Amino acid sequence: MRRRTETWDLLVDSLVNDGALRTPNVVRAMKQVPRVLFLPEGASDYATVDAPLPIGKGQTVSAPHMVAIMNEALELRVGHHVLEVGAGCGWHAAAIAEIVAPKDAPRSEKGHVYTVEIVAELAQLARENIMRHGFGDRVTVVHGDGSLGYSEQSPYDRILVTAAAPEIPAPLLDQLKAGGVLVIPVGSVHLFQTLIRMRKNVDSGMTRENLGGVAFVPLTGRYGHTV
Ligand code: SAM
Numbered sequence: 001m002r003r004r005t006e007t008w009d010l011l012v013d014s015l016v017n018d019g020a021l022r023t024p025n026v027v028r029a030m031k032q033v034p035r036v037l038f039l040p041e042g043a044s045d046y047a048t049v050d051a052p053l054p055i056g057k058g059q060t061v062s063a064p065h066m067v068a069i070m071n072e073a074l075e076l077r078v079g080h081h082v083l084e085v086g087a088g089c090g091w092h093a094a095a096i097a098e099i100v101a102p103k104d105a106p107r108s109e110k111g112h113v114y115t116v117e118i119v120a121e122l123a124q125l126a127r128e129n130i131m132r133h134g135f136g137d138r139v140t141v142v143h144g145d146g147s148l149g150y151s152e153q154s155p156y157d158r159i160l161v162t163a164a165a166p167e168i169p170a171p172l173l174d175q176l177k178a179g180g181v182l183v184i185p186v187g188s189v190h191l192f193q194t195l196i197r198m199r200k201n202v203d204s205g206m207t208r209e210n211l212g213g214v215a216f217v218p219l220t221g222r223y224g225h226t227v
Pocket of ligand 1: 055059060061062085086087088089090091092093116117118119122144145146147148162163216217218219220221222224
């Protein structure tokens, strides 16, 4: 494990050198939460390869550079109330929790991550990983259709979607706070997708930015693709 952790640190350092990672608390969180801890057996040998990896049920955990790009784009701060759509194995949610609710922050200032997963077996995998690695007080895993958001805990400071939607689901925009940020891949199934950042202005108007081309598994559910 020690050698793997050193190799993970080298990968994170290379993401800093490439410019994918820039903000000290985002870099620290990536180092604190190595991907290997969340991978099923078989995939863990490849944890330090900068590529998506299989997590079962035909789904993948994102590549480290993509998690880095999304976490920087989200402009995360301590205390943020965050919704992730697509929990997968729980790794990305844990890396965000390490930014918005670091262990040394006073309890009253800690944020929280709600992560929704549509595949029951993956929701269970994410929940087990989150509990096993000590994130149970900072991350809540919900089994359900995250294309509808998770209105029970809305509004959110930040929302991220880790699967590509045909269009931005309206419930996610509704569940974003004024001043909040949503990061989401939008496009067709597997090809021609763009990472979009939406900012909800204080007057509730929206600003849309194109952050570049990406390749994600499709978002399913009510506002997702029919696959
Ligand atoms: N963030 C994850 C991690 O750290 O492992 C990786 C996410 S994987 C690229 C995308 C995930 O989105 C898959 O697990 C898939 O089942 C899930 N997904 C797709 N459509 C969904 C929906 N409507 N609601 C919730 N999860 C969904």
